[in-house]
Amino acid sequence: MQRPPANTFNLEYLHEITNSLDEISKQKLKGVILTSAIPNIFSAGLDIKEFYKPDLQRLENFWSSVQDVFIKLLDLDFATAAAINGHAPAAGCVLSLSCEYRAMVNGNYKIGLNEAALGIITTPWIQAMMYQVIPMKHTETALTTAKLFDVDEALQIGLIDEIASNKEDAINRCKQYIRKFDKIPLHARALTKQRMRQTPIKILREQRDEDIRMFVDVVMNPSVQDNLKDYVEKLKNKKKK
Numbered sequence: 001m002q003r004p005p006a007n008t009f010n011l012e013y014l015h016e017i018t019n020s021l022d023e024i025s026k027q028k029l030k031g032v033i034l035t036s037a038i039p040n041i042f043s044a045g046l047d048i049k050e051f052y053k054p055d056l057q058r059l060e061n062f063w064s065s066v067q068d069v070f071i072k073l074l075d076l077d078f079a080t081a082a083a084i085n086g087h088a089p090a091a092g093c094v095l096s097l098s099c100e101y102r103a104m105v106n107g108n109y110k111i112g113l114n115e116a117a118l119g120i121i122t123t124p125w126i127q128a129m130m131y132q133v134i135p136m137k138h139t140e141t142a143l144t145t146a147k148l149f150d151v152d153e154a155l156q157i158g159l160i161d162e163i164a165s166n167k168e169d170a171i172n173r174c175k176q177y178i179r180k181f182d183k184i185p186l187h188a189r190a191l192t193k194q195r196m197r198q199t200p201i202k203i204l205r206e207q208r209d210e211d212i213r214m215f216v217d218v219v220m221n222p223s224v225q226d227n228l229k230d231y232v233e234k235l236k237n238k239k240k241k
């Protein structure tokens with residue numbers, strides 16, 4: 001990912017990712033590694049500018065595009081791994097959860113889902129993605145407290161699989177993970193993966209319209225807009241301090 005300054009997802013970038021995923025799906029790949037070209041930030045999540053004082057039509061398109069990206073990512077036949085070389089809050093964390101394996105670079109980085117702190121409720125398919133990786137009890141506590149984990153904590157609860165010393169090491173660990181499937185028939189691997197992931201995929205496919213309505217309602221809620229205003233200001237003022 002290379003969308004400075006923080007690899008955030010706006011509508012256009014989501015379309016680019018969808019096109020790339022369509023492209024790679026046609027190729028006979030062993031696996032894909034997601035990482036960031038931006039030092040210290042894997043992804044800062046969704047672009048807050050998309051949902052602060054939004055245009056309604058664009059907001060609906062935006063969430064529909066988020067759904068498209070995740071349906072495609074969860075459904076990829078080949079192995080997926082994330083070399084998390086920096087902060088991965090919110091949708092940055094969800095992106096890594098869509099992969100089968102996560103190696104995170106050691107550093108003063110945070111990973112987790114902090115939406116509740118903004119007054120936002122995570123959607124059921126995202127909750128399912130998290131509790132397929134870490135136990136339900138940890139998921140509930142993490143989501144309700146908007147917990148952002150440091151690297152050691154993330155390893156301890158299983159939110160990441162390994163700690164890497166740097167980006168190259170993280171990528172190498174991802175490659176090692178992908179090589180594990182060299183001798184496994186592709187079809188058997190792909191179907192097993194699909195069945196293991198059927199909960200979030202099923203929720204996403206069957207409740208798309210309801211999910212969009214829920215998202216729009218949450219975002220347009222005046223208290224959420226107030227929170228977002230403060231949050232955008234806080235991010236802007238960070239540099240001035």
Ligand SMILES: CCCCC/C=C\C/C=C\CC/C=C/CC(=O)SCCNC(=O)CCNC(=O)[C@H](O)C(C)(C)COP(=O)(O)OP(=O)(O)OC[C@H]1O[C@@H](n2cnc3c(N)ncnc32)[C@H](O)[C@@H]1OP(=O)(O)O
Nearest residue numbers: 005006008044045046047048087089090091121122123235
């Ligand atoms: C909020 C409504 C969502 C509704 C969802 C409803 C239901 C669905 C539920 C779950 C779905 C999945 C989740 C999605 C929600 C999100 O992803 S919301 C985004 C949440 N992200 C964050 O809270 C992270 C905010 N950023 C940071 O904490 C820090 O930037 C960082 C990642 C820790 C990096 O810090 P660092 O000091 O290195 O850099 P800066 O803070 O100076 O940032 C650099 C630059 O980037 C801009 N920026 C950072 N994050 C965002 C962002 N999310 N959107 C837009 N812009 C962002 C920042 O303003 C700086 O810009 P500059 O000053 O112009 O350089």
